Amino acid sequence: MTAHDRATGSSMSRAGLRFWSAVLAVAVFLVDVLTPLEGAVAVLYVVAILLAARTNRRNDIIVAATGCALLTVSAYLLSHDLEAIASPAVRAVVSLAAIGIATLLALQNYAATSRLAAQARLLNLSHDMIFVRDRGGVITFWNKAAEQAYGWPAEDAIGRLADDLLQTRYPDRRETIEATLLETGRWEGRVEQRTKAGVALTVDARWALQQNHLGKPIGVLETHTDVTDRVAAHTALVQSEQRYRRMFDAxxxxxxxxxxxxxxxxxxxxxxxxxxxxxxxxxxxxxxxxxxxxxxxxxxxxxxxxxxxxxxxxxxxxxxxxxxxxxxxxxxxxxxxxxxxxxxxxxxxxxxxxxxxxxxxxxxxxxxxxxxxxxxxxxxxxxITERQQAQDALLAAQAELAHAARVATLGELSASIAHEVNQPLAAIVTSGQAGLRWLRRDVPDLNEVAATITHVVSEGRRASEIVTRIRAFLKKTPAQQAVLQIGEIIEEAASLVAHELARDDVVLTIEAEPGLRPVRGDRVQLQQVLVNLLINAGQAMSDQPGARTITLRAGAVDGERLAITVQDSGPGIMPDDLPRLFDPFFTTKDGGMGMGLAICRTTVEAHGGQLSAESTPGAGATFRLTLPYSQEHTPP
Incomplete structure (x- = not known):
C-alpha cells in the first residue's frame, strides 16, 4: 500500500465506505420523498458520491453516481406528477447536475490519484533512494530503497527534516546550493549522510525542483545513489597509484x-x-x-x-x-x-x-x-658496473695471488729439499774434514782415509736418494718398497742426527724391544721421517735450560702393527696448535717452513701407517708412529 492509500483509507475500510455511502443515499431519498421539505435535498447525494470516491475505486464512483441519479428521479416521480413543470422539476434538474458534476470531479480526482499512485509504485521499484521534501525541507515521500538504505521506515521519516534526519554534509554552502536549485531547477553533487545505525554513506545526489501551475516552487524531489563502495575503491586505487608512483620515482x-x-x-x-x-x-x-x-x-x-x-x-x-x-x-x-x-x-x-x-x-x-x-x-x-669492476679486480688479484703462491710454494719446496739433504751434506763435510786430517799426518793413515772417502760417497748417494724420493713424492710416484728391519732404520737415523743432537747437548735414549718383526717400505723415506722427528725434538729444547732428553721407543702394539714413539722433555705443544700441527706451511718455529711434519705424515700414510702427536704444555711432546708389519714374514 502506498502512502496515499494509507492516508485515504486510514479512517475506515472500503467496505465501510460503500456501506455508509449507500445508507446516506437511502436516507436522502427517504427525506426527499416522505417529508414536505421544499429544497434541493437531492443535492446531498453528492456527499454519498464523495464517500464512495474515497474507496479509490472507479467502479464504486460510477455505481454510487448512477444510484444517486436514479434515486433523485424516483423521488421526483413519487412526489410530483409530470403534467406541469414547476419549481420541483427545476430542483430535480439541479440535483442531477450536482450529481453529474460531483461524479466528474471524483473521476478526475481518481485519475490523478491513480497516476500519482503509479508514479509512487515506480519510485518504490527504483534502486536509488528517492524522497520528496517541501520547501521547508520536511519529508513528504520516502521510497522503499530509502527505507532499506537509511534504515528508517516511511512512517518515521515522513514529517522529519531531511538534513537533520540524515545529518547531510554538503560539498558547498547550503545557501549556495539552494540558490543554484532555484535558478536552474536542478542540482547535482556528492554529499555525505548517515544511516539510522550511524554508518556513513557517500551518495551522488540529484535534485529536481517541483513547481505548481503558477511556476511557484512547492517541493524538491531528491534522488540519491549510494557510491560509498565506489568512492572507497577509487580512493584505494588513487592511494595505490600514488604509492606505486612514489616507489617508481624514488x-x-x-x-x-x-x-x-x-x-x-x-x-x-x-x-x-x-x-x-x-x-x-x-x-x-x-x-x-x-x-x-x-x-x-x-x-x-x-x-x-x-x-x-x-x-x-x-x-x-x-x-x-x-x-x-x-x-x-x-x-x-x-x-x-x-x-x-x-x-x-x-x-x-x-x-x-x-x-x-x-x-x-x-x-x-x-x-x-x-x-x-x-x-x-x-x-x-x-x-652492476661496480660489481663487475670489483670482480675483474678480484680475478686479477687472484691471479697475482696464485702466482705468488706458486712462487712461495716453490721456495718452500726448495727449502724443504735443502732441509732434507742437510744431514747427509753435513756428514759429507764432516767426513771430508776427517779425511784431510788423516792425510796431513806425518804418516798418512790410508785405511782411515779410505774409510772416510767411502763414508763421503755413501752420504752423497744418500743425499741423491733423498732428492729422488722427494721428486717422486711430488709426482705421486709409488714408493720403493722393501722388507726392512726397524732396528736398522732407527740406528741409521740416530747416527745421522748424532752430531746435531750433541751440539745442542741433547741425550738420545733408544728403547727397542728385541725380535721386532720387519716392516715393508722405503728405507730412505722412513729414515727421513725419524730424522725429522728427532731433529724437531732437539730444536724444541734448544733454548731450554737443564736436562734435554729424547726417548725413542719401538715396540709391538698388537699382532698387526709396530709402534715407534719419539718423546722429548721440552716445553710441549700449545693446545691451539695441535689441530694444525700437520698442516702444510704451519710452523711454530722461528724461520720454520712448515713442510717437515706434513711430509712426514704423508710419507707414513703412504706406507699404510699413522702419525699423531700429543702433548701437555710444560711436560714435553710425544709423536707416535705406527706401521703395519710386513706380510711376507711370519712371527717365529
Whole structure:
C-alpha cells in the first residue's frame, strides 16, 4: 500500500465506505420523498458520491453516481406528477447536475490519484533512494530503497527534516546550493549522510525542483545513489597509484614500464610448425628485431634515466630497441618466457648509454596475467658496473695471488729439499774434514782415509736418494718398497742426527724391544721421517735450560702393527696448535717452513701407517708412529 492509500483509507475500510455511502443515499431519498421539505435535498447525494470516491475505486464512483441519479428521479416521480413543470422539476434538474458534476470531479480526482499512485509504485521499484521534501525541507515521500538504505521506515521519516534526519554534509554552502536549485531547477553533487545505525554513506545526489501551475516552487524531489563502495575503491586505487608512483620515482633500481600487447598479437600469428618456439625464433632473427620494436616503453623512472645518461623519459618513450644493442640475445629468452606464460624472466645484459658507452646490468622482467597485463610489463634493472669492476679486480688479484703462491710454494719446496739433504751434506763435510786430517799426518793413515772417502760417497748417494724420493713424492710416484728391519732404520737415523743432537747437548735414549718383526717400505723415506722427528725434538729444547732428553721407543702394539714413539722433555705443544700441527706451511718455529711434519705424515700414510702427536704444555711432546708389519714374514 502506498502512502496515499494509507492516508485515504486510514479512517475506515472500503467496505465501510460503500456501506455508509449507500445508507446516506437511502436516507436522502427517504427525506426527499416522505417529508414536505421544499429544497434541493437531492443535492446531498453528492456527499454519498464523495464517500464512495474515497474507496479509490472507479467502479464504486460510477455505481454510487448512477444510484444517486436514479434515486433523485424516483423521488421526483413519487412526489410530483409530470403534467406541469414547476419549481420541483427545476430542483430535480439541479440535483442531477450536482450529481453529474460531483461524479466528474471524483473521476478526475481518481485519475490523478491513480497516476500519482503509479508514479509512487515506480519510485518504490527504483534502486536509488528517492524522497520528496517541501520547501521547508520536511519529508513528504520516502521510497522503499530509502527505507532499506537509511534504515528508517516511511512512517518515521515522513514529517522529519531531511538534513537533520540524515545529518547531510554538503560539498558547498547550503545557501549556495539552494540558490543554484532555484535558478536552474536542478542540482547535482556528492554529499555525505548517515544511516539510522550511524554508518556513513557517500551518495551522488540529484535534485529536481517541483513547481505548481503558477511556476511557484512547492517541493524538491531528491534522488540519491549510494557510491560509498565506489568512492572507497577509487580512493584505494588513487592511494595505490600514488604509492606505486612514489616507489617508481624514488627507487634506486631502474624500472621500465612497457606495453607488450603488440608482441602478443605478433606471437599469435607465428606458425612455428614442428619446431619449438625458441628454435623458430633463433632461425628468424628478423622477427626478433621486429618484436623488439613492438615492445613499447611507456614510462622510465629517474634511476634508469640516470643509468643511461638521459635527462628525461622522452628519450625512451619509443621502444626497447633503443636500449639494447644489435647483438643482444637476452631479448630472445624474454620473448620465449613471455610466449610460454612465465611470470618473470631474469638475465644479464648491457644497456646502451646515450653517449655510446655500455652499462652492464642485471634485469628481471615481470609479466602480469594476460591479456590485461600486456600493457603493464615491468623491467627492473640493476647497474652492476661496480660489481663487475670489483670482480675483474678480484680475478686479477687472484691471479697475482696464485702466482705468488706458486712462487712461495716453490721456495718452500726448495727449502724443504735443502732441509732434507742437510744431514747427509753435513756428514759429507764432516767426513771430508776427517779425511784431510788423516792425510796431513806425518804418516798418512790410508785405511782411515779410505774409510772416510767411502763414508763421503755413501752420504752423497744418500743425499741423491733423498732428492729422488722427494721428486717422486711430488709426482705421486709409488714408493720403493722393501722388507726392512726397524732396528736398522732407527740406528741409521740416530747416527745421522748424532752430531746435531750433541751440539745442542741433547741425550738420545733408544728403547727397542728385541725380535721386532720387519716392516715393508722405503728405507730412505722412513729414515727421513725419524730424522725429522728427532731433529724437531732437539730444536724444541734448544733454548731450554737443564736436562734435554729424547726417548725413542719401538715396540709391538698388537699382532698387526709396530709402534715407534719419539718423546722429548721440552716445553710441549700449545693446545691451539695441535689441530694444525700437520698442516702444510704451519710452523711454530722461528724461520720454520712448515713442510717437515706434513711430509712426514704423508710419507707414513703412504706406507699404510699413522702419525699423531700429543702433548701437555710444560711436560714435553710425544709423536707416535705406527706401521703395519710386513706380510711376507711370519712371527717365529
Amino acid at each position: 627507487s634506486r633500481i631502474g624500472v621500465v614500464e612497457e606495453d607488450w600487447s603488440g608482441l602478443r598479437t605478433a606471437l599469435k600469428s607465428l606458425d612455428t610448425g614442428e619446431a619449438g618456439l625458441r628454435d623458430h625464433l633463433a632461425r628468424n632473427p628478423d622477427f626478433v628485431r621486429q618484436a623488439r620494436r613492438l615492445a613499447k616503453i611507456t614510462d622510465v623512472n629517474p634511476a634508469l634515466q640516470k643509468m643511461v645518461g638521459a635527462n628525461g623519459p622522452s628519450a625512451f618513450i619509443e621502444n626497447v630497441d633503443r636500449l639494447l644493442g644489435e647483438n643482444d640475445i637476452s631479448f630472445l629468452g624474454a620473448l620465449v618466457a613471455f610466449a610460454q606464460g612465465e611470470p618473470f624472466y631474469e638475465g644479464e645484459t648491457e644497456l646502451a648509454r646515450l653517449d655510446g658507452s655500455r652499462v652492464p646490468v642485471l634485469f628481471t622482467i615481470t609479466f602480469p596475467a594476460a591479456p590485461q597485463g600486456d600493457r603493464n610489463v615491468l623491467a627492473f634493472v640493476v647497474d
